[in-house]
Amino acid sequence: MAALGLRGLALPAGLTGSALAQTPDRIVVAGGVITEVLYALGLQDRIVGVDSTSQFPAEALKDKANIGYVRALSAEGVLSLKPSLVMLIEGAGPPDAISLLNESGVKLVRITDGLTPDGVATKIAAIGAAVGAAGPAGRLAARARAGFDELASLRSTVAKKRRVLFLLSLQNGRALVGGRNSTADAIISLAGGLNVADAIEGYKPMTDEAIAAAAPEMVLMMRNSSAHNITPDELFAMPSFAQTPAAAGKRLLHMDGLYLLGFGPRTPMAARDLMAAIYPEAGIPPLKTAAAP
Template sequence: MGPRRIVCLTEEPTETLYALGEQDRIVGISGFTVRPARARREKPKVSAFTSAKVEAILALRPDLAIGFSDIQADIAAELVRRGVEVWIANHRGVDGILDYIRRLGALVGVAAKADAWAGELQRGLDAARERAGQRGVRPRVYFEEWDEPLITGIQWVAELVRIAGGEDVFPEHASQSLARDRILADPSVVVARAPDIILGSWCGKKFRPDRVAARPGWDAIPAVRDGELHEIRSPLILQPGPAALTDGLAAIEAVIDAWVRRRAG
């Protein structure tokens, strides 16, 4: 049977459990959850990224809380001290997301269904790779996760950029799991990397291409010169869950495909 009363401290377990048809197990969700939309209507919101309503969570009598990474370590520790079993996932790449889906499915007793869905997602990734190979050209892509300070994309984002047909211009930063280790202290390094496309996904606020283009010296960047500054909405790409592998990947691929077609035309 597995756990029957689950609190999801981030969005990805909520989205995954709904997709697997196991949403009735969820008794509480993150206030930042947007996928699926019905979850916000159906489930009480009991946490944020770095804080949680511990007493409200305890009142829900959960037999499992699911969170993500060191960001929620303090929440997890408090819940453990209060007698709640906690699973903190720590995956950072595309393969890790697929494995996460399989593990969560197995945890709630639907391993076969989760494995089948992960296989379907893998086939979607493979198809995107094949389309990328057929384009014959790969634009250089700068992904900006935050603007003050500049923070470049995490591993799964960089991997999805490559799967979609681009080349992440800061691969050495993508391998760093903590945002503070992906800070670009000197904005001129982006100018030096000369990206053809800039993708912005500022967590919690709207991406402003005009502000990016106005940065000193950035008019020399091909992406700025050609107007290739695009927003990828953060719920699609900044959560290490299924949305990134579907709608997030599709959004990146659409930008790259349009860039290739304009270049060819």
Template sequence: MNIKSVLVLFSLSVSTNVYANNERIVSAGAGVTEILFALGAGKQIVAVDSTSRVPNGVKLPILGYHRALSAEGVLSVKPTLVIGSDEMGPDQVVKQLQRTKTKVVILKSENKPENLSEQILKIGQIVGQEENAKKLVRKVNQDIKDLRTQNYARSQSAIFLMMQKGKSPMAGGGDTPVQAMMALLNAKNLAYNLKSYQNFSYEMILQQNPKVILLAKRSFNGNMAELKKNYPLMVNTQAYKNNCIFAIDGKAITAGVSLGTISESKRVGQLIRNNPKCLG
């Protein structure tokens, strides 16, 4: 959206503890929601967007996709605070919310793992969970260190693709959360020079012939026979031949690096390690 420079839309000079424990929060972004629950602020959330994951047993209203919210929908749950990434929108809805008594906080999406700690601390301050935020930062920093030490992909070539029947695949470039996952796995992103998500033809895929291919779960459920049926050209890649195509949770790479990015990197890294052909 066009207001990325605005990170916090109310004065931080006001003590967050004055209102933090009794806020009615709308969380618009998978990463933001994960952090709120991890900090112990889940009970304050009154609604989430469709990209958000909530713990088992928790039921919350879903207000739609975080890029396509409606002011009426958000205000219907009577929030006192809306927190989202800078991908929250559309712009006119954000501006409508700003004109109400509801506080609106927009956090910059970060695509480097090391910047996740700053995000956690900001949210912790906003909701009055500073100590829990510090503890979570220590855990996240250790997880990142452990991932880098594991060196799961050993600098092998890899690519993340979004697939849709009848259309050219789209690859995640070097300025996306995909790159953060690649960095954590120590994989060489063959689409690193691309901006955002761009078309990456089958001819380019076959030419680059990555060792590892990551696909969003919505287009690949792990069934290689079904993949062959839906996208027959993929069978010519060494990743297919070596069974090195893995499904990843798209929510882990939505609106910047998140706790989900870290956990999904661990899971995928272990899958890569368990198949020596992915590293040969």
């Protein structure tokens, strides 16, 4: 996607976009993590529209206009809300819709979707800078950094990494999994696990033979609130998964998608919860330094 905004404009790290309003009063958001941060900063009254990935807090999609899926936006739908600022997570689209928004003259900010502790802190700071809340955002970012530091200390106690497979979906029996350089890979690493699909780039299908050979000790999936969640009995009855070490204890874990893969203020806690599930015998304590926003 072409870079958005004015050429040569100096922006905070993590930001690309057109000239920024200091106190925008009608914000449209495409990206659940942006919505989460704005609510954590107490700026929810400025939001007039959110995308369908804005699942936290739950009132966001109840109280605000829904502009659709983050990668399938309608420029007309966004502009109908008369925004003073549109905030886009990296990957928002389609490109034609973003181009139309850019041409409309509405102020746009695109937020880089960092998947590391530094990337999360930079993301939070960038969101705050875009809405004139740099101070509170800096404090929220510092709290996230402290959580990641505590998480690193917990991770250092793991003697032998366990093998984890992130299963995005099963389509006609074919497994779509999270490989290297994916959000799934990043959260598994933060939790002290070993991603067994690291031979795959991004989210791609994995053959039955490859799954059996990868020998995951746990299978991780997103919890789906609107459709059937596959049960451990169903998953491990499939030949490809029946042969894995995870099948012995039917180790299938469902976690909320935005919590697990959003890479926002709650990510240290999500990684800690995943670590506790991967290593139940370790008695992983709750984080002391990262209270929920």
